[in-house]
Amino acid sequence: MIHDIFSKRQRRQRGDIPDVFQYETIPPDLKNQLVMLIEQTLGHSDSPNSFMNFQVYSRILGALAKEWARPDLLPNRFERRPEGLLFDAFLNEPDVERSLDVIELAFQCANREANNVEYYAGHDGRSHVDFCIEELNSRFKEHGVGYSFVNDEIIRVDSQVMHSEVVKPVIHYLSVPGFEGAQEEFFTAHDHYRHGFYKEALTEANKAFESTMKVICDQKGWVYKKSDSAKKLIMICIENGLFPEYYQSHLASLSNLLDSSVPAIRNNEGSHGQGGAVKTVEPHIVSYTLHMAASAILLLVNSANSMNAG
Structure with missing residues (x-):
């Protein structure tokens, strides 16, 4: 049990409680x-x-x-x-x-x-x-x-708000039977990120994103190819009504955003030859990508659950 003792309250009043995470010590x-x-x-x-x-x-x-x-x-x-x-x-x-x-x-x-x-x-x-x-x-x-x-x-954990509102719900939804592969890839991405393997983290984030769409397609009986890219999978989901029809224009923009944020960052930064110079993937880019992947997965799973409820 954590006790809210006097000295702790005094530190809060003075603003001595850290409001930004650190990872070095x-x-x-x-x-x-x-x-x-x-x-x-x-x-x-x-x-x-x-x-x-x-x-x-x-x-x-x-x-x-x-x-x-x-x-x-x-x-x-x-x-x-x-x-x-x-x-x-x-x-x-x-x-x-x-x-x-x-x-x-x-x-x-x-x-x-x-x-x-x-x-x-x-x-x-x-x-x-x-x-x-x-x-x-x-x-x-x-x-x-x-x-x-x-x-x-x-x-x-990079952002307490993102962790509470996005990452934890995604972990919950990916614990459902059928999503084991996506869950493993999602955790592997975070594990790579924690250990500083940023390119590998980007690759696994994209895998988790694509795997989630493939599981939903399998559950719904929607036809796709195992080799389909994230962009193609997004369009298959839209064409099969995963998202409300009246959101079509918005979701077209979302499709472009997801396609350029999760897969493209991976393609540009993580998976192609880097030539003569060593490319460095900045931690904040990786953090952004992981959160984008988590947000996209949350949207996909919530939409699929909404269809089931309907």
């Missing part, structure tokens, strides 16, 4: 809060379920030891509190991405144990884990750190 205070939160979420080795707690923390340490090439993180079988080893590694890790590795793995494990009645004996594990994830994301926001744990992954 995880403040020490936030790290200390997250250590307590992870222990609250997963428990500790002195609990009644100490053996299962030991296994979960050992699993996290084992994954980090392999991926970071850090054999010193392998938990000793005589280690009574492997969480101590994990928390020390987390608190002393200067790299933001590696710190996020710890957070992601910890909450992924929590999600996997949430429905285990033995692990969370006497408690509603799913509600407990969801509550802790909500606190995690609130802590990120409180400290102005632009990341969020959503659908079992850490993603980068």
Whole structure:
């Protein structure tokens, strides 16, 4: 639980609360809060379920030891509190991405144990884990750190409004059976973006956009070719009445906008040969493209759902 204590209210009144996200550091205070939160979420080795707690923390340490090439993180079988080893590694890790590795793995494990009645004996594990994830994301926001744990992954958040109004609804809609491919591509785009692989992020954003239209066409029985471009798929959707007819002129402009924003940026920046000079795709261009892709996907899915309801 996050408490709205006096010092926090005073900082808000002075305007000391960050209103712009940063991605380069995880403040020490936030790290200390997250250590307590992870222990609250997963428990500790002195609990009644100490053996299962030991296994979960050992699993996290084992994954980090392999991926970071850090054999010193392998938990000793005589280690009574492997969480101590994990928390020390987390608190002393200067790299933001590696710190996020710890957070992601910890909450992924929590999600996997949430429905285990033995692990969370006497408690509603799913509600407990969801509550802790909500606190995690609130802590990120409180400290102005632009990341969020959503659908079992850490993603980068550039705009809180866009994230709340566009990205989160898209994630919800793409969790529906049939959209698994588009969902995977959407998350891969965000993962590439978080790690600075901007060209790859643009390519995956376009894939998610095109995949969403293909799924809708499949669901509606609309004929298309697997090789159809985004522009062709948009026109197929319009011709089959996915959008209201009285919006035709507006949607023609929208079609051009989508065609020039999502696919064309990918084509121009991400997928063609770059010649003798190395091309740099600016982060703000990638952010814009991801949000455009998310907005377009949201429009498509909402329109399809509207047709079904009608």
